[in-house]
Structure formats: C-alpha cells, structure tokens
Amino acid sequence: MKTTTISKGANELVVLCENTTYAHMNTLRRLCMNEVPTLAIELVEFTKNSSILYDEIIALRLGLLPLATDLGSYSLPSETEKESGDYSAKSSVKATLKAKGPCVVYAKDLNFKDPKVKPVYPDMPIVKLLEGQDVELIATAVLGVGREHAKWSPCLAYYRQRPTITISKNADTKAIAANLKDLSLTAISEKGGKLVIDDKQLLLTEHAGAYEDVSSDIRVSYADDAFVFVIESWGQLSPTTIINTAIERMQRKLKEFASLVKAL
Numbered sequence: 101m102k103t104t105t106i107s108k109g110a111n112e113l114v115v116l117c118e119n120t121t122y123a124h125m126n127t128l129r130r131l132c133m134n135e136v137p138t139l140a141i142e143l144v145e146f147t148k149n150s151s152i153l154y155d156e157i158i159a160l161r162l163g164l165l166p167l168a169t170d171l172g173s174y175s176l177p178s179e180t181e182k183e184s185g186d187y188s189a190k191s192s193v194k195a196t197l198k199a200k201g202p203c204v205v206y207a208k209d210l211n212f213k214d215p216k217v218k219p220v221y222p223d224m225p226i227v228k229l230l231e232g233q234d235v236e237l238i239a240t241a242v243l244g245v246g247r248e249h250a251k252w253s254p255c256l257a258y259y260r261q262r263p264t265i266t267i268s269k270n271a272d273t274k275a276i277a278a279n280l281k282d283l284s285l286t287a288i289s290e291k292g293g294k295l296v297i298d299d300k301q302l303l304l305t306e307h308a309g310a311y312e313d314v315s316s317d318i319r320v321s322y323a324d325d326a327f328v329f330v331i332e333s334w335g336q337l338s339p340t341t342i343i344n345t346a347i348e349r350m351q352r353k354l355k356e357f358a359s360l361v362k363a364l
Contacts, residue, residue, distance in 0.1 A: 106303050111332065113339030116262065116303060118326040125259045125327050131346035132257035134247040137176055138336040139167045139193065139217060141251075143185060143240040150233045151201075158227055162239055163251050165207050166220040169336045171345065173216065174243045192242045193217050199236075201229025210239065217241065220335030254342050256332045261322035263308035265297050271317035279314045287311065288318075303328050 101124065107114040117125065144159040151158070177191035195212040199205045208222035227235065246253030265288065267276075277290035287302040288295055288311065302308060311318050331339040 106300060106328070108339070111335055111339065113331045113333075113343065114304060115329045115331075115343075116326065117259075117329050118262075120325060120327065122324075122327075125329060127350065128329065128343075128346060129257045129259060131350050132255055132331060132342050133253050135245055135349045136254050136337065136342050136345045137169070137171060137174075137243045137245050138252050138254045139169045139174065139241045139243055140249075141165065141167070141195070141239045142187075142192075142242040142244070145238045146236070147238070148234055148236040151227045151229055151235050152233075153227050158235070158237075161226050162210075165210075165224060166334045166336050167241055168216065168218050168220055169243075169254075170216050171337070171341070173214070176243050176245070187240060187242050192240050195239045195241065197226075197235065197237050197239065199229060199234065201233040202231045204228050205235065212241070253334070254337045255334060255339070257330065257342075259327045259329045260306070261324070262326035262328055263302055263305070264321050264323065265302060265308070265311060266319045266321065267295050267297070268317035268319075271295065271315060276315045276317065283310070283314065285311060285314065 101120045102118040104116040104118075105113070106116055141159075141162045144155070144162055146155045146158075149155055149158065153161075174193075175190050177187055181187050181191060193212055193214045195210045195217075197205070197210050199209055205226045205228070206222060207219035207224040207226060209226075210219060212218060229235065244252035267288075273290060273293060273295055276288070276295060280286075280288055285305075287298050287305050287308075289298065290296070308320050308322075312320050331342055333339045333342060337345070
C-alpha cells in the first residue's frame with residue numbers, strides 16, 4: 101500500500117491510500133474506531149447531589165466527556181478488574197468534583213489526580229445548580245476501547261473511492277466556470293481560458309459526483325484500488341497516534357492469530 105498525506109490538522113487527517121482493497125480500508129477504519137484505547141469515566145460515586153438531574157444522568161454525561169489520554173502511562177484493565185470494578189492505578193485515574201449553586205458545573209471543574217488527564221473540551225456543561233443545590237462525587241476514568249462502548253471510541257474514521265474528473269475537449273469553458281462559481285465547487289477553475297483541475301481539492305471533496313451535475317461535459321470516475329481515508333479525532337488522541345496505534349493493534353492480532361494456527 102502506498103500512502104500520501106493530503107491534509108493534516110490538530111483533529112483531522114486525510115490520507116490517500118493506493119494499491120489497496122476495500123477489505124483493507126474497512127479493517128483499518130474499524131480498528132481506528134473500535135480498537136484504539138482511550139480514557140473515559142466508567143465509575144461515579146456520589147456523596148451529594150441535590151441538583152435537578154438524577155445521579156444516573158450526571159454519570160452518563162461524565163462518561164461521554166472526551167479525556168486527553170496518554171497511552172504510554174496507562175494499560176487496558178484485566179478481565180478480573182472489569183468484573184470486580186476494582187481498577188488499578190495503571191488502568192485508571194480518579195477525579196473529584198465539588199460544586200455549590202448557583203452555578204453551572206463544567207467539565208473543567210473535574211480535578212484529576214493525573215494532571216495530564218483533562219477534559220478535551222473544558223467548557224462542556226455537566227449540570228446547572230440553583231441556589232442551595234450542590235453536587236459532590238468521585239469519578240474513575242478507565243482505559244477502554246470503542247468495541248466495548250462508544251464513549252471509548254477516539255474518532256470517526258471513513259473512506260471513499262478516489263475520484264477522477266474528465267472534461268470534454270468541446271466543453272463550454274465560460275458556462276461551466278460560471279456554474280462552478282454559483283455552486284461553490286472549487287476543484288475545477290478557469291485559468292487562461294482553460295478549465296484546470298485541482299487534484300488536492302478534488303481529493304478533499306466529499307461529494308465529487310456534484311461536478312457531473314454542472315455539465316454533461318464533465319465525467320467523474322472512481323478507482324477500485326485507491327481510497328481517501330479520513331480520521332476525525334474527538335480530541336483524546338491525535339489522528340496520527342490513532343492510525344499508528346490501529347496499525348500496531350492489527351499487527352498484534354495477526355501475530356496472535358498466526359500463533360494460534362501454528363498450535364493446531
């Protein structure tokens with residue numbers, strides 16, 4: 101497989117993958133979303149809660165907070181830990197929250213024992229407290245994977261076939277350029293009386309088929325062995341960390357499978 105980075109941002113990575121198959125791309129997509137570990141709040145112990153929200157609702161909101169995760173500092177819990185609910189310091193981290201109304205309690209009000217662990221979006225509201233209302237709790241964030249629960253999923257990952265645009269030699273350049281401008285389609289532009297295709301912009305276009313609606317002189321075809329792969333991180337991990345960890349997990353699973361086959 102040949103890969104080329106098309107676009108890279110803090111929470112988004114777009115990569116062109118060539119000489120590959122649907123199966124490989126779908127495997128990578130599933131690994132990114134379901135097998136890359138992140139921290140998420142799993143247990144909540146309330147000592148006080150006189151807010152309008154039930155304990156369960158606040159616990160649910162806490163569980164869905166994306167938390168910055170350092171994979172080098174934590175490991176997945178054992179089955180014994182999961183069954184007992186008694187998580188070690190290697191697989192979990194505790195946080196406390198204490199607030200008294202009137203106020204709005206935000207994600208940033210959580211105090212984690214590990215300073216590297218913090219809410220990705222500190223201004224996400226948890227609950228609104230009125231005069232005389234208060235909430236106190238101890239939360240335990242545990243390392244987990246999206247296969248077990250969506251709150252541990254680090255990203256949205258998807259892929260699409262690489263599009264290719266062909267323009268007829270007899271195309272009406274001015275009319276097409278005017279229509280493209282009206283529809284805010286930027287992968288094709290007019291330069292020096294000719295229509296020029298911006299390959300990078302085309303790869304970033306999610307709906308390349310829209311260009312065929314501009315004129316019958318424009319045709320869009322799609323490759324069966326080249327794909328645009330997109331990772332949109334929720335913020336717990338960088339897109340680069342997500343894809344590298346996904347590949348490592350895949351290699352580990354293949355080694356485990358190979359050893360099981362040899363043992364037959």
